[in-house]
Amino acid sequence: MSDDKILRERLADELTGNGSLRSPQWRQAVLDVPRHEFLRGGYFRQVDGPGPTGWEPVMPDAPAWLPACYSNESLVTQIAGTIVPGDIQGRIFRQPTSSSTLPGLVVRILEEAHIEDGNKLALIGAGTGASTALACHRLGDDLVTAVEYDQDVAQRARTSLAACGMSPDLVTADGLLGYEPNAPYDRLVATVGVLNIPRAWIEQVRPGGLIVATVCGWMYSSELVRLTVHDDGTATGQFLGGQVSFMLARPHLPPPLGMLPDLDDGEECEATVGPDALDDWTARFVAQTAAPRTQRFQMERAEGGTQHVFLDVDSGAWAALHREGNRWLVRQGGTAGLWHRIEDHVTRWQRDGQPDLERFTITITPEGQSITW
Known part of the structure; x- marks a missing residue:
């Protein structure tokens, strides 16, 4: 054989x-x-190390190639929309765009x-x-x-x-x-x-x-x-x-973040749910049902500590949260209450016993898509 x-x-x-x-x-x-x-x-093999993620080509003449083809792993086959393994030597530091x-x-x-x-x-x-x-x-x-x-x-x-x-x-x-x-x-x-x-x-x-x-x-x-x-x-x-x-x-890829809004704008208030709650996969999915086109990232605050930012580029809605002692404080701007929408969904899901995603249903009508549990 x-x-x-x-x-x-x-x-x-x-x-x-x-x-x-x-x-x-x-x-x-x-x-x-x-x-x-x-x-x-x-295919491209991921190279771990400090800084951005690097990728290096693995070609069919490499000993690792055939065993990798029959591993239960995804194998990246295109980087940055056009670059394939045979195009480069060394490493490339761009995002994968196609894979097996x-x-x-x-x-x-x-x-x-x-x-x-x-x-x-x-x-x-x-x-x-x-x-x-x-x-x-x-x-x-x-x-x-x-x-x-x-x-x-x-x-x-x-x-x-x-x-x-x-x-x-x-x-x-x-x-x-x-x-x-x-x-x-x-x-x-x-x-x-x-x-x-x-x-x-x-x-x-x-x-x-x-x-x-x-x-x-x-x-x-x-x-x-x-x-x-x-x-x-x-x-x-x-x-x-x-x-x-x-x-x-x-x-359906997210747009570039572009110029950020003034995150010191807007009225500050205490958040019911902190951004750390979204470290959980299901809680984050619940948050997305409220704001599917919102991106999440972190920034260092001038006053010290980390600021957790949520931004919907298309609508201009944003929320910025930081911890103060045992509390999470939030500022919001753009269209009404981005973080309030997110925490409302997450709070209701928590109150309902944090059901698994297998208990969620999806309905598609001519008016759009709805997800419930």
Whole structure:
């Protein structure tokens, strides 16, 4: 047996053992799909150290390359929107923009979609093409439509899929708009994070069909959700747990912070909830339901100590908190009461016993998205 097949067996056993891989059809897909074919261009390895995060390329001639291809880890394949491993030597200090998602998460979301024989599938966020290959193995090329935002990423995915003898309909388009020419779909699975479930997805999935996606916010708590589409054009679903995260869809990335407001402006008052409460993943997700487009960062105060800043760039709303003894004090500006909205949601969640995210529900109507527990 070849080295890569031995590694595939080990990976399938690991994913079965941790509960990601539950059905024989998907296990066979993991055994048969060569993930390394989708990483022929290499990947970026994170380099730890002081200062900003650095990344260095690992190419196929490196001893570490093949074992990494079959590790249950995400492997970064693009930096700063255009740079791939073969473009550089040494290190790069920019943000990742595309990756081959860890196999355990890919098979989990495919399992959570309850895909059945004959289902027509839309896959949003093709990336390297590895998840598309798993779907093609399960359903056949003709039933899979994959949508990728980045033209260069899409072309590399097509090349890798062709090397595996697969030719699904892989289109370069904005995945937030779905892909209407091939609709309706029985299932839609997104391997990118979104702030809200796009209306186009609801419209392109038949009634009774399922959508599996990750709902995020700019405080970077996120959760996997499975929605059922209804006859009246609405969709409802439950969150599935597990602190799942994907790279945000590029149109949903946060804007630059720009020039900060005067954080000494506004009236100071005591906060009911301090920003330390949001160190908890679920509490932070609750805060995002009140302010999904708010970014969170810290600054040193001129008077000493740390200031915790929350800023919605688009609306201009902001809140700045600092500790004084055992109290948290807050100043707010812009549109009314950003921190008051956040602490109202978090306080109600605490009062209700701090339910887990699996007890949250999501509803999509033509008027918008609502999340409740």
